Amino acid sequence: MGTTSRLLLRRSSRMLANRDGGLLRALRSELEHELSSNPPRSGPRDGKVGNFAVDxxxxxxxxxxxxxxxxxxxxxxxSALLGPLIYEGKDPLPRHALMKVFVKKPEPEPILQFDCTVFHQDQEEDSEFVIENVKYLASADPSRSSRYRGPSFSCLDPDLQDAFKDYLVDRGVNAELTNFLLLHLRQKEQDQYLNWLHGLENFLKSGV
Structure with a gap:
């Protein structure tokens, strides 16, 4: 490569670096904000949450x-993961969690499946969970299981709905567990966001 070509390449690189610098500054500002407003939290020290073990x-x-x-x-x-973002006007509401609970007796089948939503009604209070569906799976194999999984949960008698929830609470699906789920899943997503920001920062720094 000739001298003129090298000079043009260096000049072009400096121009790109100057343009990327604005994005880099914005990324660093966002990183500083997120780190100051969301200090890192650790997960369960012994791999347990109440009577549950982290699998x-x-x-x-x-x-x-x-x-x-x-x-x-x-x-x-x-199993649990965060639900989709929901907005109230332009402001995002606190994320809820989608939780599935599978109860299995000593026999390999059947299985009782609960589809639940975990949320905070009030940020200063314990979290709550509601059961959206209860499914009785005669077999873990979908091809062998009955197509009829049960009625809509909201159509059940209220006393029966309460009894189903008590059934899960008695097995340890309580406020301690759901509080952990919301806090941990939100922190997990926050950590992934920070890693994404760091990755972009390192990408842009390589050209500055």
Whole structure:
């Protein structure tokens, strides 16, 4: 490459760096804001949440899985991830969590599945969960399971709805657990956002 070409390349690189500098400054400002307003939090120290053990919690994924096994042989698997953003006007509301709870007796089948939503009615109070659906799966194999999974949960007698919720609370799906889910999942998403910002910052720094 000739001298003139090298000079033109350097000049072009400096011009690009100057243009990227504005984005880099904006990224760093956003990073500083997020780090100051959302200090890092640690997860469960011993890998347990109440009576549940953390079975899956990859930092690169959005979900986590908890499990609990009883001496009777009954087993509960619980998975959760954040629900979609919902806005009130232009302001985003606090994220809720989508939680699935699977209850299995010692036999390999059937399985009872609960589809739930976890939310904070008031940020100063404990979180709550509501059951959206209850499904009785005669078999874990969809091709063998009955197509009829049960009626709409909201159509059940209110006493039966309450009894289903008490059934889960008795098995440890309580405020301590749901508080952890919301806090941990939101922090997990926050960590992923910070990593994304750091990645962009490093990309832009390489050309400045």
């Amino acid at each position: 899956w919690d990859d930092a690169k994924t959005q979900d986590l899985v908890l499990r609990r096994r009883f001496d009777s042989g009954e087993e509960i698997a619980l």
